[in-house]
Amino acid sequence: MMPNSLISALLLLAAVGLILTLVFRYLSMKKQYKPLDSALGDQKHPTDSLVDITGFAQRLARLIQIPTVSWTNRSKRDLALFSRFQEELITLYPRVHATLTQEVHGNFGLVYHWKGKNSDRQPVLFLAHYDVVPAEEKGDEAWTEPPFSGKIKEGILWGRGTLDIKSQLAFQMETAELLLTRGWQPDRDIYFAFGGDEEIAGTEGARNMASIFKERGLSFEFIMDEGAVIARDQLAFLKGQPAALIGLAEKGMVTFKITTPGKSGHSSMPEREGTAIGRLARGIVRLEKTRFPSRLDPVMRNMLERFVPHVSPALGVIFANLWLFSPLIRYIFSKNKTTDSLIRTTQAVTVFNSGEQENILPGEASCLVNHRILPGDTIDQLQKRHKQVLKDKALTFADAGNWPANNPITASDPKGTGFQLIQKVLASTHPDTIAVPFLVNGSTDSKYYRELTDQILRFTPLVLRPEDIATIHGVNERVSLENLENGLKFYLQLFSQL
Template sequence: MYEKGQLLPHPQATVSSSRQRSLWTSLVQVAAVCVLLKISVFDAFIVPRLRNDDSEILAKCEQVEPLFPKGNPALSKMDDYIASPKFLNETVSRMAAAIQIPSESYDDLGPVGEDKRWDIMFDFAAYLEKTFPLIHGTLSLEKVNTHGLLYTWQGSDEKLKPTVLMAHQDVVPVAESTVGQWTHPPYSGFFDGRYIWGRGSSDCKNNLVGIMEAVELLIDAGFQPARTLILSFGFDEEISGAQGAGNLSKALTSRYGKDGAALIVDEGAGMSTVWGSTFALPGVGEKGYIDAEIIVRMPGGHSSVPPAHNGIGVMSELVSLIEANPYEPRLYSDNPFLSLLQCGAAHSPEFPSKLRKLLPSHGSQTCSKKDKLALEAAKSGDIVKYLFTTSVAPDVISGGVKVNALPERVRVLVNHRVNVGERPADVQVKLTKLAQQVARKYNLTVHAFNDESESPLSITLNTHQILEPAPVTPTSVDAVTPYAILSGTTRAIYGEKLLMAPGITTGNTDTRYYWDLTKHIFRYGPSWDGESEGLGGIHTVDEKLSIPAHIKGVQWYSLFIRNIDQADLE
């Protein structure tokens, strides 16, 4: 997941565990993709059980029954094999070989075909071809923009919209200065009996290999899909996905048309325990994104005769003003975190009473009023607050060229992650007003997001990257829906004690390019063993993967492919 360093959730405590852990430690570990809320100090009284008049709350988080596909002896034998020690040994070998290919992507990579650092992707494609011969003999493979891998398993019923499973081949680079800090070398694929170690083990070669393993086994068992199955593997997700997913999505949309796919499952959120319950939290939304560039132009000169405020001073004042005017927490009706709160109120015995009291009146608030529910929830800490608050972070600053010369041009980049229910345009309006406030004080001209050239004595605002918040995936279970199938499959694998609730991510996966292909996008990591904790070292030292969790993921993909194939989707 792009920029997911602290975004991708991973397994937490078991459903039945009596060991209590701080939710916020868990949330830092799972980092807001599947974030959950828990007040650090619970109310003095135990939240009462649901009363008869709470049926409306319960209905807002209805749980589906575990869903098992109609099987046959060959498929049942396959299910038993996935759970066998033989498969464990084989999947360890496959994962180790995948990890040993250092398919790193770098921010400064040049075009595909010109920059030789892309060539490592040839090795990874060759590994897949050698390791999964049945897939390469049964599915059609297209290579999009050289390294994008698009596998199609044609279904027998062309009227059914296809299922799309996604993952990415690339990994974040390992900094040379950190290699000695790894418990096992970063590209060793070392297996210690429970975990396999190495870069990419949990982000996200586990998903890619798990998908391939499930499909290979289904082919071997004689399964033939009615619904076309597509595997779409990008190669530059860690640097925004433009060359990989950006081209793969165009190929698929051109072929199947707008809303031409039934659903997409990509990497994303997993499971977490809070309020006395364990939830699976498929990401059904993503915050938006905007990078704003601010440039202050003021006169130069010799620093021995400085003005009261030069460009650095004025920029500092503007940055301070920006930080002094943060966005307020607000839970709009389509924010998945609001649905998560409703699920907690409906099903969790330790759901905080303050939040429970605020839930029924939340929708009656006008836009001009403060959002009491959001403000109460935000008290739990920034890791939760920013699931329903636009964030602001000045991240890059430069100005001046010599210690005895006044700076003539000072530049700052400010990153924003835009709340669901708001827009990047709202950010532009607010920044413009703050810039105008400083400009009036120093008699400067403001050029605000209008492509005007910089001029002397001015503040210029530009946009570098912009992305609207993702459309929110429907989560109704009143009929046979993609969310219902995903929920039923997950509860079939992990049991009825596991609750399903919508999740949200603050970062963006490769699905940012697929919005036109389907309304049903799930950012979900099904691998969970009920014991492992933490992010597994994603984007840092000692990345590792629980093999029991990985095997659960293979079971999930196998079951989901069959369940969605048999579903009569509306």
């Protein structure tokens, strides 16, 4: 038998070794991810002088005033408004339209090509969409300013599309227009692709344009789309310091329709086992009680590791040693619906249909279950899992078919040129911001372009607080002129370094 003194000594040695390992990894990551110094210091970048924020805000306001609303019921779309938006771009940005090659594909696709000086360099592609969701008011959800007024009041521009995402399109057009006034030509080719139906899956806009690029044999060094922002006051451990969440990965999406048959008849004589509604409801309960397991995706791990130099030493040790503390992080993330969605595949029952009248037994019941799929999971895995959880052969399910389903998008490498360039520019335009990789849990137009590049970056340079995020697809969507000014400076520097 091993002496107690030897056991104690070995345990002490193991404890010391563990502590040294934790501290070593902490110090190593603190050095590896130290903040970038601004290349300009307190000096202004030469392109800053080009910014006319009042004029830019007024031009964006004119785009906001055109209600290019995408309705799920596509027959409700007013195509004349989308044409009017395209014509307004020509009016607002004459140099762009006189210099760049423009193509209109269908009712919703706009492609611009800015010829560069060096045809040997791989081009880059910038994406945005100019459709918006409806801005209907319900109950207490009333707009302070009309949603399509484009009103500028006390340094704030109001309206649907200010955050999602006509501002991104305007940043890109304004930047090109301003640089053209200086006779500037990019070193490489720059492409823009603007879709008009992203809010209803992008099948007529982005998917069409991506297929055209593919047919032409085009590929891009990187592609930049919407997806994440500069988050302020959204991560408590940063104590107010903003974090630029640069989306390098994107969850997949699928909606399943689950259906069960029933025996119709008079409600006074129901079957002993109940109705189709009850059977489906029991299946839904089984699904909702069986959540998908949580895990830290590599992108999310790297995000936390990059926070190491910016948090307390105790928290830094935890973030630097996720090999040990991952269960603790996942437990904490699971307590908030926003962070919980970043560590697991989610499922949400969003539509339930059955029955026609109170005294008639329904012949069928169905529901829609929407999933956002964590990288590492697949649609096939979800189908197999549901069969095991539902445990009822009468409950059938299939792709609902309303939106294109897709598996998660492969993550871009944070060591890639695109991420590094954004990080470098942010060090100058937003010097107090921490640039980190991020997993986008929504769905963007960029998924259609995944075969054209190995670097997709989902980022908009707007600083948003939780209350700002709540206005996206909600009421009182708005953006400050200060935010717009800094975002435009970001794009001017980004383009000038391409």
